[in-house]
């Protein structure tokens with residue numbers, strides 16, 4: 169068995185810092201790191217700093233300099249980490265700076281620089297963690313919480329404000345998943361395209377190179393891992409325009425899941441939806457021009473309080489014009505604690521049902537015609553399952569669980585997790601059928 173990775177640790181400052189050090193060391197020991205007493209024996213040194221008064225700042229900077237001189241691989245954390253520029257200005261060679269109480273970020277930085285050993289006899293967890301999805305796809309949650317206040321939703325009250333997971337956490341997790349055999353990453357958050365806003369788009373590092381904590385940069389980095397990358401719960405903020413070229417260029421799947429929720433500006437205002445202003449139909453047209461293979465998925469709510477017949481017709485017109493590929497719809501139902509409950513003019517249940525049926529009928533017609541247009545085309549698919557001489561697969565245009573599937577007759581040796589080239593031979597309202605093409609077929 170290989171030797172465990174060895175960490176040197178310098179703890180400076182007050183008892184609170186000491187407790188932080190103990191907590192970090194406990195976690196590292198539990199993960200199998202050896203904590204060693206000299207710089208020479210360590211593979212990496214963590215310096216937990218103090219920045220309370222000038223003397224403490226001086227002492228911390230000296231300690232970082234000593235660790236760099238004697239070991240060379242240094243991560244800095246603690247109170248002085250709240251002012252990273254003070255550290256990097258004097259010691260640009262430090263590998264990473266994390267702030268006080270940023271335990272997860274620090275542990276992620278240690279993992280990135282010095283991965284823990286995976287011992288199949290002792291570790292209860294596989295390297296990719298425990299996942300409930302099949303081996304070949306995985307959800308990658310990039311943030312918690314939400315800064316919006318949509319009137320029908322209580323998630324911000326339940327989960328709090330937006331907290332983006334730092335780059336040092338998200339990228340190593342994505343890399344681990346891909347190394348463990350994941351072929352498709354499904355990127356999720358309550359508001360995926362807001363990622364990094366609460367981090368003030370701080371600069372992080374990937375592979376030693378600086379990288380902004382912006383949604384576009386993250387999408388680009390994820391797109392470089394060699395797996396399919398699918399974006400869910402994206403709001404149409406202006407920066408979404410920047411990721412369309414990544415889709416057209418093949419780095420990201422040309423698939424956008426944008427919960428538009430309605431087509432009437434009046435209802436969107438009542439819903440207090442993010443990015444509700446601006447002409448979404450014009451944006452959709454521009455996206456499709458830039459990336460003709462783009463698949464658009466969305467969800468809608470019918471029967472929102474105050475929705476008039478005219479609002480509903482406007483929604484249908486919007487959908488006819490938008491020609492979305494995949495659409496889900498909910499009848500509005502009041503959630504305890506949601507602000508929308510106080511809005512006047514609730515829509516009667518029978519009317520909600522009637523509007524739901526009309527909406528879904530139109531959505532099915534659009535879906536059927538868009539799928540029929542794919543007959544005869546060739547596409548790459550990822551196989552989810554094989555049963556009774558039939559493979560159930562998906563192309564870039566189908567997300568698992570929520571969209572339709574591509575059924576391949578006579579799949580031969582195909583197994584779950586395999587990619588295959590197919591020709592689309594048939595379509596119904598939601599699913600496609602296909603035949604497998606021989607490898608290298610013209």
Ligand code: SF4
Pocket residue numbers: 314315316317318321322323324358359442
């Ligand atoms: S529905 Fe609105 S408030 Fe709720 S999580 Fe989504 S963006 Fe946030």
